[in-house]
Amino acid sequence: MIVLVFYCLLTYGEKISVVIHVDDNYKPYSYKLKQQAKGVYIEVLEAAFSNMEDFQVTMVPVAWQRGKQMMEKGQGFGLAPVFFHGHDWPYLYPYSIHFYEEKILVICQQKVLEKKRKFWPDDYTGLHINNVVGFDGWGGSRFREFIKQGKIKYGEVRGIENIILMTGLGRGDCFLAEESSFDVVYAKLIQSKQFYVGVRYVNLVKGAVVGLDPVYIGYSEVAIEQGKYPFYKKFMKSFDIELYKLKKTGVVKKIMQEALLKH
Template sequence: MTKILLSIILIISTLHPVWAKDIEVTVYSDDSYAPYSYKKGRHAAGIYTEIMEIIFSRMKGYRVSIVPVPWKRGLKLLEEGKGFALYPPYKYPEKRPYIELYSNPIINEKVVLVCRHGSLEKTRVNWPEDYEGLTIGLNRGFSLGGKKFWEAVHNGTINVEETENNKMNLMKLLKGRIDCYLNDHFSIMWTLNNMRKNNEVPTRVSDVIRYSTFVSNQQGYLGITGRDQGKFPFKKDFLAQFNKILQELKNDGTIDTIINNFLEENDAELILPAHPCTARQ
């Protein structure tokens, strides 16, 4: 009798994965990083989001919801182990030790520095030492600029002002409240374009601001918390499936198509002369 019961238990345990419900997972997204990741109405939108939706729809055993949140709040959720994953952080393991796992790189981005003309009257070739004394705008929670930049900020030779989103930073830049603004170049152009459509910027933006020579290549990832204390035991399987499907989308051209279609459909024209290092080929 005991052997029969053990056999039944063994059979049931073997079949359980077939019967088990999908694991419900919440992934957080930046709500203010257009055109890559932003909030449209009550829902997540953007280039990364379209990629994520395809990947999540093909993953087996998971039902994934995407929830847009302010970037700094998303990082805090991972830091406290309350949130499972967030996109699209850059890979800063020293600054964000609470992110245990990163996906493979999803999109290549180019970070640029846009400055007021007066701030670039002096030759500024070397980053960050040539920018001492200036105030640089950043989106809240962003860690752009590199190690030497943040050392200069810590030492007080460069000032940083954080604001919630692209638009608020660009308004401050156009009004002369900050000297430069550091962010991805397509994201800056996207926001300026929308501001122009709403008559929120000068007719000729290039008369007020322009690119500096600074450019930095970055990549966006899906970041997974390491502070969950076993709350998310499935994270390695989740990430393995994610990376496999991500590579498939890269190989078949889906990601390139999403990027190109998204920018064209949303009229992401440039309203500043193209930075020589960021011009699309």
């Protein structure tokens, strides 16, 4: 899966101005359109931020890998959307409450799944499986071990659209994707006739579920320890409270349902 980085720029009255960088290439959740941040998660975050009386928040898209580097170097405050990485990204901690749970699947050429492949990743050995660049939390530790052992050939591709088109053309047997993201982008590619099953493209089919992961804002421990964001506790508490209210009243669910239809 998405990037969030906070800078304190200036103060409007009593409000602290904060710039948030979000993943620029994770349709339909977070992406760049005409230099603006768009997507399902953007709408959820905007709803929460708009209720935070002490903060003026603006979101700016950035490449995912760049966002991670900024967190690691303490050049920003937070990163989103992220899975929990306290165990393998030491620079990213703490985390907000989660605002969604993503279902990660393995998507394959139809012929690959003609053989029964129920268990992940054991039933997928011997295959070439691609993943979106930077989404190294997907697949699980056993999958990563199989890659090291050479039991699975692995590659990374920038963006869900590219990875769908590549696999449809036979450049790889399968790939990892978030289910709703795949559904939306695959349908749009077929509708626009960029992807068509026929002489060149093969049909793609959903395989095993490889993970169910909550999505958070993760904060740069490096930046916090350097004292760059003295307001960090106030911001984190305020965001969690406003997001919690939106979740409990059903607003987040409504936003998600409506936004998935338009992005």
